[in-house]
């Protein structure tokens with residue numbers, strides 16, 4: 001069974017292992033730790049309870065302008081297309097709403113990341129601008145925003 005729950009500090013090593021599998025420019029473990037310490041209520045994992053294995057995670061923060069910022073989301077390759085990514089996004093947005101009264105959300109995504117863009121669009125996010133050379137390898141990003149205010 002897959003459950004979504006708040007991360008605990010002991011999860012972070014395994015979250016980092018997953019992060020490295022999901023991204024070619026993964027966040028360093030220290031950044032994940034910092035995100036967890038700054039916003040523990042906005043750091044979620046998806047766990048396969050049978051194997052006690054972390055199969056996905058999502059993390060966010062609240063910006064000074066009041067926007068909830070989706071910092072990272074990933075689901076292990078063999079667990080994709082089962083609704084885990086969508087559920088993580090919904091739980092994270094809901095936690096931002098409840099804990100921080102957030103009603104505007106934003107995120108950045110590689111222009112080539114069709115699966116993630118489809119997921120975000122299906123949740124109501126819209127592309128508002130193109131961010132030139134946003135990523136380390138020079139690829140552009142899209143800024144996507146969802147407003148529920």
Ligand SMILES: CC(C)(COP(=O)(O)OP(=O)(O)OC[C@H]1O[C@@H](n2cnc3c(N)ncnc32)[C@H](O)[C@@H]1OP(=O)(O)O)[C@@H](O)C(=O)NCCC(=O)NCCS
Pocket residue numbers: 022023073074075076079080081082083084085086087108109110113114115116118119120122
């Ligand atoms: C993006 C990602 C988190 C999606 O996770 P997921 O668990 O597979 O997503 P879901 O199963 O919840 O999919 C929800 C919807 O997103 C869209 N979607 C997801 N993957 C898709 C794909 N490969 N192709 C087309 N649409 C896709 C679909 O609309 C899907 O709904 P449907 O299955 O009913 O058609 C996952 O692909 C991933 O971890 N990618 C690598 C890391 C990454 O790119 N993160 C985002 C960085 S901005």
